[in-house]
Amino acid sequence: MTTGPTIRTAQARGPGIHLTLLLGLGSLTGIVGCNPTSEGSAWQAGEAMPGHNRPVLVHDWPHPTALSLPEVGFIPPDPTTAEFETAGGLRAFILPDPEDPVVAITAAVASTRSPESREEGNTGERPALVRSLQESLGERLGTVVGQVGVGEEGGVVTVRVEVPTRHWRIAIESVLAALREPHPHATEGPTLPPEPAGGGMGRAVAELARTHARGVSPDTPTGPAPATAMGALTPAEVVIGIGGGVERRDVESALETFTEGWEGSPPAPSMAAAPPEAEGSTPDPELLRLVEHPGFMAWLALGHPMDPVAPVDEAAVAVMEEVLNIRLNIATREMRGLTNRALLVLPDRYGGGGLLHVRSSGRFESVGPILRYSWEELTRMREESGAPTAEEMSQAQGGLVLSRWQGVLDGPRAAAETYAVELARHDSLDRLLAWPEAVLAVDPSDVTAVAAAYLQPERLTAVVVGPIEEVREARHPQWPFALDEVAELLEGARARQ
């Protein structure tokens, strides 16, 4: 079989990735050769810090930023040699690892086949395709030992099966059979309404979504679409990644056998993904929404709708997210002990927009200050004076490339899955393979520019879920910022628009 023309990763990318990446990593000098931010100790040999008995260890170790560390030589598994396409058009990545006693199989399908998953307020419900696959696989795999997972993320439905190597054949057969034939019972859907997701935090985000009449709303499920109404998938809609203890030739042959005669039918036009909503907030959403909920603490969300990120902005937005997340946590957690975490959540970048928000929780007296300092950090990010420092840039870029990007390409099993999902999502691996270059090309002014474009303080709404009267009355002894003052802050921003 030949490599499909739609898999454009390719020949030009293979060896080039490595060189580009190494050149790029050379610029991540925060660790290698950056000026130490502090040197030396105030303590002498034999001295102990106050309250300590053990003396300080006075050493001559290089400062961590002055360590002479070699370049990172990571090379992702080559997708070009892993590509395969069956006669029927099913695309695959096969990455054998003879040492691996496990085989991981991931089938990925763009969720245009699962339209209800994109509907507002449907995250509490499994898409029909997910239900169908889950039930079908459970029956087909029977007593085969292994692990099965079906889910949807970033516009792709994925089926993941891991089995001992000796079961690879039945596992692939079961996955493909489940994709070919939707499970008949999956049309029925659940008999009980799903539990609201996420407790107090989930409720805060749901209320934020409701306020802006857009985005996700975990506790307002809509009815599921029947799996059979979707028609059968075509093999060309499926990308499969197989990594681990398999022989490539055996897998190729099995894929041909198991897809023989599989035609399917293309999705009806009505099943295609809905286009992203137009500029979508209500004319004047509330500034502050307060929701009564018993407990020892309160949950809060501060956010606004966010339009889809333009492909050209993706890397800069990712760097902004990294920098802002650290700043938010330093401001609310580390410096002031207001909360255990303040998390910036951006809409799924493949999902057509949604809610940008900070979510957090805290004791009653912490709610006002958390909102205030979060607001300040969101606002500061847009200003030139708030542009990321060289250190912040280097740390964010290192995190995105050496940690996250490497993490999803970490060996044959992970890489096969990542390649399959990426191809199902974008019909190309170009974006994935160019990600390190794109991230390393971002500079502080790019980050400020995307912050100005996507962060909109004048549209922010704050939602607080908790015992509202107690939250209203509580004042933090060091940072006594009240809910009313939060409302004034938000109102001021809106008035300045």
Next chain:
Amino acid sequence: MRPFRDSSALIPLLASLLLGAAVVGFRETPPPGAVNSQDGRSAGMSPVTEEWEALGITLDELVLDNGFRIVIVEDHRVPRVAASLWYRVGALQEGPGEHGATHFLEHVIHQGTTTIGVRDPELDRRLLEEIHELEAEFLAERNIARNQVRERRIFFDEEAWPTTPRMDSLQARILELEERQSENRHFWQEYNWYREAGGIMRHTDPVPANTGNELMRIEVDLPRERLELLFRMEADRMVNAVLRGFEAQRTIVLEQFLNINRSETGRFSEALNGASGIVHPIYLHPGGHMRDHAFWNRPSVIRMYEEYMVPNNAILALVGAVTAEEILPLAQEYFGRIPAAPEPSPGMDWEAEPPPGGAIRLDWHEPLSPSLTVRYRTPGVGHPDRPAFDLVARLLGGSDGMLAAAARDLGIPSPGWSAGVSRNGSPTRLSIQARPPSDAGLPALERVVEAAVERLRRGEVDEDALTRIHEELRFQWDRLRTHRGELASDLGYFHVMDEWRTMRTFLEAREATTVEEIQRVAARYLVPWNRIVGTTRSAPEPAAEKHLTGGPLQAGPAAPEASR
């Protein structure tokens, strides 16, 4: 291997004591080739290699002169290394009034060192000294106040932290100094350097660590080229951590506690744990309790830091593209420079749990979804009876397990059943859970548990089911041994529970477990006097007022004066 407390297993006990002596001897004796050098570094050391053929892994062990231990499993498929640094310290080492302090210690040792995380070290030193002096005054004042009172109410308000005006003013001054210290700090520096270097960490916060009843672990997965960073920073943290931001961390840890332990089901779970034992600290919550948060103080936290965060109480497990020969110079340069400390006090075994005189029952009186929990105490990892419990739990749980079968046979509608066994070095528990659709279903579910357990005691186990479970467990091991981070973590875990080599004996014993062995442990442990039952109901009778604090008996102010 530490001795276990089991009077009816004398031969294994003696055997384990002998083995324990051998292990202790090994720890204290420098490995072959080790040489003491003048600066405390080891030199010329050779790794000890073990091949676990049946389990498919080969391990190298290095033990420095100061007792610091490194276990290495080479896996060159990806050029990264998972590092898992474990300390044998946890809630079991804490004293009364300072429960949760180890978890707190985990937070405050991630705030930099004498040379990291600070802009002006001299200013930092002056502030630190002033803060300590003020805290000494604060603690003296609090001791005076506390010695004058005794809490006489049954339920007091755990949210009200006793104070006096002088304590308040001292505390305000400490907070002010910490704020000044904050201005002189670089926050999140170590975490950000790891991140920049490509570190993959469990948490997305500056504390890539966990604490439990008998463990504290710090875990980072790095590109192999950046591994020195870990040695540099973790050795520094082991000996030179500066406990900055103490008060901010106190409230951060409190937030974690509130999130997890003060949910309604969290309180039930905590109460069921508390009802499970009389004296053994394993039954205390590792997060401590609400008022403990107020009492954590620098002297007690520093005591734990200096006693337990020492090279001879730690193990570093490394799995990935690295060799023992490459690690040795790093180990000597960094951890090898830290002096050995006196052997830490164990804490783990101080209290022997006396045999209970009967089943324990907790029928929760706050409204919750109906649920049944049945627990049986089980021996800790390192005890020869423990491996069989992994199979017992799997035989019982799931839609095709013995609990579901017993329900079918009794004609009782079966909800989902779950059964699991905790892993600890100390005694722990097998836990069975089910959630009926209504309160009325609870008594029938208890009968189902009794019937299924009785079948186990009689050895009525389906051989095919056991074979399948063995296959599942082998598959799980194969997944684990090919996952750098999981393998490194498990090696460390076995070491704090018992000794890292116990992983092998545990897994081999589990693999060899037969129906007869299952029947033997079931007959011995799954007995009424070893049982703890907990129920929750949506409409309990008599219903308690739904509350989140001290309950309907709560009354009166909580200040110390109130109970003088």
